[in-house]
Amino acid sequence: MCSSHATVRGLLHELPTGDLDVVVVDNEASPEHLSRSTTEAVDVMLVVAEPYFKSLETARRYAGLGKDLGIANVVVVANKVRGEDDLSAIQGFCDSHDLKLLGAVPFDETLAQAERSGVPPLEHDPGAPSVRAVEGLVEHILRLAAA
Template identity: 35%
Template sequence: MKLAITGKGGVGKTTLASMLARTFADHGNRVLAIDADPDANLAAALGIPPALSIKLQPITGMKELAEERTGSTGGFGTLFKLNPAVSDLPDRFCITHDGIRFLWMGTLVKGGSGCACPENTLIKRLMGHLLLERNDVVIMDMEAGLEHLGRGTSQAMDALIIVVEPGQRSIQTAFQIMKLAEDLGIGDVFVVGSKVRDEGDRCLIETLIPRSRLLGFITFSDDIKRADLENIAPDKIALDSLAEVRAIKERLVACMAER
């Protein structure tokens, strides 16, 4: 299964991505978790020790690698390959921790709409490889935009999951993302309510989000907050939240099986 997790900043995307990765791994799946968010926190949420994560760098920042794979010699207007070899990169740059493989993708270069620089070309080709040519469960923690997903790769996504918190701005962002997903041809778009404190919060989300799209809720948790403060994977101490994510995963699998 290939999943992208997105939503407005601070709503709990990374928490959901890390816990989904854990539930799939615990079920015996080979899981690849990808951080494609500029506020890169997925490594910490997966419990990767700082001594390991400090050595990481995003693939988007590997200019020499991009130039090597694309054949670019640098400079404006340089010709380069649009289909570089990338099949070795996941195994070369992944860190494996507690049964989950992690890859720091990084964000695309903001060089204008449709930037065709070597770095972006490498990333889009790598994304296509991960979504189209590998059998891993891929869980990608994204920013609110869908820049990483071109029209070709977007159709390989099994589902886009938008995380919302109780609030009009967060839900408005969700509908904007749904429109982007529709434009890219992503048919299966779901929503998870996060940081829900009471029945009023649930009711707000249930009123605005179609029932067919709503996978479930993650209750506001002091244990998740403590995990962040202590740099611990939330699935290790926020056990009630992990149970909620397991239920979300089961509903997702059931929804996909019905389609």
């Protein structure tokens, strides 16, 4: 097994520990973190999906791999949603593939500005719609993990 995947896998089996409460893992785009069981030991797997076919197809595939690994809570988070049409397209896709849509983060011009200037979203504008949407996810995620 590729050593970096093995290391993350080993870490996740033994974390969180001591004075840590929550571990958040930002994975690479490649599905290797799933096909190599790197992230099997998590409580919640968020699959970020944009409202276009290739992104949704990827989300469906990743969610399937996550479920195969036995992850209890595999959920989709819609991102860069530009309105009702986008949201209903994602919701429809999730419904027809038995995926749970946890929430939606809107397309946010302030976020694009933050990215351009290399400033974290939270420093750029803590009240931005996208930041507020992520804030809304926190409670959902904590509740999922506690269930």
